[in-house]
Amino acid sequence: MTGNARTLVVLGASTDQLFLIETAQALGLRVLAVDRDADAPGFAVAEESALISTRDVAGICAHLDRLEKDEGAVFAGVTTMGSDIPEIVAAIAGHLGTPSIPLEAARLTVDKFAMKVRLRECSIPIPWFREVPGVEDLLEVIADRGLPLVIKPIDRSGSRGVFFLRPGCDPTDLFQKAKAFSFSGRVQVEEYLPGPQISTETILYGGRAVTPGFADRNYDTFERFLPQIMENGGWVPSLLSAEERKQVEELVVSASLALGISEGVTKGDVVMTPEGPRIIEIAARLSGGDFCAGLVPLGSGVNYVRTAIQIAIGETPDLDALAPRFERAVANRYFFPEPGRLVRIEGVEAIRARPWLHKLEFWYRPGEIVPESLSHAHRFGVFVVSAPDRATAQARVDEVYDTIRIVTRPEKAASRTRPESSFPPDRPSAVATRPGAIASGTRG
Numbered sequence: 001m002t003g004n005a006r007t008l009v010v011l012g013a014s015t016d017q018l019f020l021i022e023t024a025q026a027l028g029l030r031v032l033a034v035d036r037d038a039d040a041p042g043f044a045v046a047e048e049s050a051l052i053s054t055r056d057v058a059g060i061c062a063h064l065d066r067l068e069k070d071e072g073a074v075f076a077g078v079t080t081m082g083s084d085i086p087e088i089v090a091a092i093a094g095h096l097g098t099p100s101i102p103l104e105a106a107r108l109t110v111d112k113f114a115m116k117v118r119l120r121e122c123s124i125p126i127p128w129f130r131e132v133p134g135v136e137d138l139l140e141v142i143a144d145r146g147l148p149l150v151i152k153p154i155d156r157s158g159s160r161g162v163f164f165l166r167p168g169c170d171p172t173d174l175f176q177k178a179k180a181f182s183f184s185g186r187v188q189v190e191e192y193l194p195g196p197q198i199s200t201e202t203i204l205y206g207g208r209a210v211t212p213g214f215a216d217r218n219y220d221t222f223e224r225f226l227p228q229i230m231e232n233g234g235w236v237p238s239l240l241s242a243e244e245r246k247q248v249e250e251l252v253v254s255a256s257l258a259l260g261i262s263e264g265v266t267k268g269d270v271v272m273t274p275e276g277p278r279i280i281e282i283a284a285r286l287s288g289g290d291f292c293a294g295l296v297p298l299g300s301g302v303n304y305v306r307t308a309i310q311i312a313i314g315e316t317p318d319l320d321a322l323a324p325r326f327e328r329a330v331a332n333r334y335f336f337p338e339p340g341r342l343v344r345i346e347g348v349e350a351i352r353a354r355p356w357l358h359k360l361e362f363w364y365r366p367g368e369i370v371p372e373s374l375s376h377a378h379r380f381g382v383f384v385v386s387a388p389d390r391a392t393a394q395a396r397v398d399e400v401y402d403t404i405r406i407v408t409r410p411e412k413a414a415s416r417t418r419p420e421s422s423f424p425p426d427r428p429s430a431v432a433t434r435p436g437a438i439a440s441g442t443r444g
């Protein structure tokens with residue numbers, strides 16, 4: 001480790017953190033990437049690597065102490081992207097004495113129940129919610145309030161264990177499944193909020209707040225995966241009016257402050273209901289899943305990952321640099337092939353030649369087992385397209401889906417008679433990053 005070149009500690013070295021690592025390097029920082037996966041692609045890009053779990057606070061702190069003492073390393077700050085571990089970031093920043101959100105705020109954002117209690121106390125509009133310790137409590141809520149409802153573990157991310165309860169569903173089964181996903185065995189039920197869903201990303205600093213990330217979430221696969229709620233990527237620019245956008249922006253800022261975050265970055269999940277915007281949740285981190293690394297830079301020329309890094313290393317960020325420079329339609333979408341053994345992916349060369357295709361990645365190689373899509377952790381692959389307007393972007397999304405064909409074979413011969421099946425789209429790739437990259441807690 002070279003002496004006093006300032007180093008940013010990046011928690012995670014998967015594909016989700018690559019944009020963060022590269023942006024830090026463009027700012028002149030060295031990067032120490034931390035990941036428990038020796039094959040993590042970020043290790044090849046970062047100046048320094050530490051093979052430690054990103055959840056091992058004591059192990060990481062001891063390692064940083066040693067580098068400071070033995071090699072004169074100077075750590076400017078710590079951060080992550082796409083991984084929902086703000087309490088770890090806050091704890092390590094506390095150890096280093098570098099900026100971060102308060103540990104208490106971080107803890108609130110990773111506990112969906114405590115977060116909603118706080119938001120309710122601060123009169124932030126949210127769905128009705130209640131913790132349901134047992135299935136009989138859930139049945140009582142259903143009897144009182146009727147359906148639909150949403151049930152979810154209080155402490156997971158990436159839509160793991162989030163189910164839509166509708167008439168005809170089996171509440172006992174879905175309660176047990178949601179509970180099984182929860183680290184602490186706790187689940188909550190919420191009123192289902194109807195309306196367009198928005199993802200936001202806000203930079204707060206020095207009494208100001210700017211929301212350069214503002215995307216419509218795409219649920220065109222909603223019916224297909226029920227009762228699991230599965231998003232299929234997003235869009236910029238949003239279809240909301242300027243007035244609606246202002247309401248959403250004000251709400252996510254109020255919610256961030258209510259949670260105790262006044263310096264840093266927050267990611268909001270918001271529903272524009274007929275009664276106005278309401279918050280599903282606020283995460284205290286940069287998004288993964290191509291939002292801050294793809295949709296926003298491609299759609300508006302703004303890179304607020306840079307701003308988030310500046311805050312994490314104690315520099316005064318330039319919030320005026322977050323104004324859009326141009327406007328382009330950008331969409332990201334996922335592939336959801338039938339589960340089974342991956343046989344081949346067709347159509348890749350043809351689609352890669354298209355100049356508007358910015359990203360096409362598959363996280364499985366032929367011969368590997370593709371699991372059933374039960375959460376974002378099981379995504380098979382992704383692509384990003386841009387266009388002058390949304391209609392053209394949609395046509396390009398359709399073209400990718402029509403060109404790519406993912407052929408899988410059911411694993412158990414007895415399970416089905418069909419020999420092979422294919423997802424309307426897909427084909428192979430040199431970029432076969434491990435799905436573990438996503439499984440580590442990534443949300444869009």
Ligand SMILES: Nc1ncnc2c1ncn2[C@@H]1O[C@H](COP(=O)(O)OP(=O)(O)OP(=O)(O)O)[C@@H](O)[C@H]1O
Pocket residue numbers: 127150152156157158159160162190191192193194197229231269271280281376442443444
């Ligand atoms: N009360 C609700 N009303 C409407 N939709 C909801 C509600 N709760 C959750 N959802 C939908 O389910 C998705 C996942 O829920 P939630 O954000 O609570 O879980 P998560 O594990 O953090 O997932 P994600 O990574 O998608 O944010 C939300 O983005 C939203 O689309």
Ligand SMILES: [Mg+2]
Pocket residue numbers: 269281443
């Ligand atoms: Mg969420």
